Amino acid sequence: MQLVSIQNKIYVVNGIKVMLDYDLAELYEVETRVLNQAIKRNIESFPEDFMFRLTKEEWDEVSSSQIVIMSSQSVMTSKRPKTALPYVFTEHGVTMLASVLRSPKARKMKIAIVRAFVALRKAIVNIDNLQSQLKELETKYDSQFEDIFEAIQFLLTENKEIATQSERSKIGYKK
Numbered sequence: 001m002q003l004v005s006i007q008n009k010i011y012v013v014n015g016i017k018v019m020l021d022y023d024l025a026e027l028y029e030v031e032t033r034v035l036n037q038a039i040k041r042n043i044e045s046f047p048e049d050f051m052f053r054l055t056k057e058e059w060d061e062v063s064s065s066q067i068v069i070m071s072s073q074s075v076m077t078s079k080r081p082k083t084a085l086p087y088v089f090t091e092h093g094v095t096m097l098a099s100v101l102r103s104p105k106a107r108k109m110k111i112a113i114v115r116a117f118v119a120l121r122k123a124i125v126n127i128d129n130l131q132s133q134l135k136e137l138e139t140k141y142d143s144q145f146e147d148i149f150e151a152i153q154f155l156l157t158e159n160k161e162i163a164t165q166s167e168r169s170k171i172g173y174k175k
Helices: 002-007 021-028 032-041 056-065 068-078 091-101 104-167
Strands: 009-015 016-020 051-053 085-089
Touching: 002 032, 002 104, 009 021, 009 056, 009 068, 016 021, 016 091, 016 104, 021 085, 021 091, 021 104, 032 091, 085 091, 091 104
Parallel strands: none
Antiparallel strands: 009 016, 016 085, 051 085
16 A cells, blocks of 8 residues: 555544544454454553544544545444544554554554654654744845845835926926
8 A cells, every 4th residue: 555545544633643443444454343343352552642532522623624534434434333433543553453453464554554654754854844944044035135125115215206306397497
């Protein structure tokens, strides 16, 4: 599976990057119910910083703000009771989940998913670096551009003064 398609299944909930249980089930090629059963059998392997269930408000926010999930949501919600809210897994939870499932497919997907999280982290670092470089350039060149703008403003006002002087009616002797 391509890295981009995995990255499209990573959402941000309360500032934490997570993946939904039914997206992981799809990636691991198991039913969501099977995935959740494996979690319940090994619940001690999933502390709250690895996995948690979304609240109704969080679920509404994710499903309304993330247009991408709508195609998979329509398929997966038919298998999920309306009252059951999805589990979400952090990067560590995804790794633990793959070890709980213990299939060759789960191991391969664990590697791909961890790579997707790492790629997102690198992209964020690159964005932060670009923002700091832009700020440096902005402060460096702002003073130079300020001088240029002042010179342009001076020329414009000088031209206006010359134009208003030429429009005046001349006084004095006429030849």
